[in-house]
Amino acid sequence: MVARPVIAIDVMGGDEGAPVTIAAADVARRRYPELSFLMFGDRATIDAALADFPQLKACSTVEHTDVEVKGTDKPSQVLRSARRSSIGLAVAAVKAGDADAAVSAGNTGALMALAKLGLKTMPGIDRPALAALLPTMKTDSVMLDLGANSECDDENLIQFAVMGAAFARIVLGLDHPKVGILNIGEEELKGTDDHKEAADALRLAGPSLGMQYEGFVEGDKIGRGDVDVIVSDGFSGNVALKTMEGTAKLIVELLRRAFRSSLFSIIGFIMSRRVLRQLRSHLDPNAHNGAVFLGLNGVVVKSHGSANVDGFANAIGVARDLVVDDIGNRIATDLARFEQHRALPEAAQ
Incomplete structure (x- = not known):
């Protein structure tokens, strides 16, 4: 420390x-x-x-x-x-x-x-990942990778999950963050072989790593906040991030136009200014600023x-x-635990 x-x-x-x-x-x-x-x-x-x-x-x-x-x-x-x-x-x-x-x-x-x-x-990390906080319907969530690696195998995804969970414990103050992998569906049979293999490994080792593995997460569920850490390859993660940022700007602009469309809309805006300020504050990227190369x-x-x-x-x-909070030591400790767990015979796990 x-x-x-x-x-x-x-x-x-x-x-x-x-x-x-x-x-x-x-x-x-x-x-x-x-x-x-x-x-x-x-x-x-x-x-x-x-x-x-x-x-x-x-x-x-x-x-x-x-x-x-x-x-x-x-x-x-x-x-x-x-x-x-x-x-x-x-x-x-x-x-x-x-x-x-x-x-x-x-x-x-x-x-x-x-x-x-x-x-x-x-040591033990093949590639660094870019991680950041995202606003959700509940609390903030951590998402990684957001663009550092366009292609990732199952080992990369596992390492991202370990690093993301350590990051969430520090920044979000969670003892056992919920972790999910971004995929094209929530069913276990969907996704690439790398997605499936990473999911199987995290499902078995999750409790020993101080995390709860929740399975696959679809893109439309990112904003719900059901998981605390969303793991992705950098290509998909960056596309998802930019889509969310663009959608937030679209909503704000549509609201602005709607409230200027008529006298009654302007009156409605005056009556709802407090709620709109809260919405703008929640979506403000400055409130979640600070992406990290983990x-x-x-x-x-x-x-x-x-x-x-x-x-x-x-x-x-x-x-x-x-x-x-010594993020490097936390990641190294969790990686060591994961490797120890993976070395156990499947029957013992």
């Missing part, structure tokens, strides 16, 4: 850059006074922003770089220069042990490539590029929670 976590921040990442990331760091500092920060980016820009936050400045160290990775840059084109960028130096600080976690709202592909190359995967030898959190101050502060909070 780390008592006073150091968070490395890519200050130049995101749509707004320093104005948002610096202000968000101050919000996180007030929420978690034990934090200190390593800030990477243009020193003049950072110093100017820090002038408004003297208490944040006192617990921050600034390292200058004038190399910046734009959101439109392709990972393959910027990988060499990206190591000297604010996003690359933040990841390097975690690798060197100078920081306990890195947070960036910058280029997702570049961040993923740099994190995988610099930090490597944990399975690496270090904590790396990806913020939405369009995140506001509260959103980026939430991403810092996710990084802090994973460091304090």
Whole structure:
């Protein structure tokens, strides 16, 4: 357990850059006074922003770089220069042990490539997975993978389930999270062989891993919140995520148009503003901001590029929670338990 976590921040990442990331760091500092920060980016820009936050400045160290990775840059084109960028130096600080976690709202592909190359995967993990919180009808759910791996076999899905359950225990505060695998149907006979084999393994080992395996989950059931962790390959997971985000925007826009369509609609809007504010707050991506690359030898959190101050502060909070609760050790322990369980004869299981 780390008592006073150091968070490395890519200050130049995101749509707004320093104005948002610096202000968000101050919000996180007030929420978690034990934090200190390593800030990477243009020193003049950072110093100017820090002038408004003297208490944040006192617990921050600034390292200058004038190399910046734009959101439109392709990972393959910027990988060499990206190591000297604010996003690359933040990841390097975690690798060197100078920081306990890195947070960036910058280029997702570049961040993923740099994190995988610099930090490597944990023993027992074949591929890292991108995990994030999703709003549901009940509480939030964890979903992974959301785009790091387009194709996955049964071992990948099993590892994602183990990592997702460990993540849910920390972020959602659940002792035995319910885990399901995203599939084209709930019946055990549906899906690929990899889906079926992963399901069989998790069904047997679930209780020993501190999780409840609930079976397959269809896409239209994601929002119900019946399971706490939804496991998927990165292709299907990313499509499902973007579909949910687009549907949420569609609902909000249709409501906006409907309430402007007539005088009676406007009156109805005035009478229902409180409920609509609650709906908007529940669907606000800033409230669930902070996707995590699980399975690496270090904590790396990806913020939405369009995140506001509260959103980026939430991403810092996710990084802090994973460091304090030692996500890496939890995953390693659960993986070891799973391998021990799998080694038992079937009759004993």
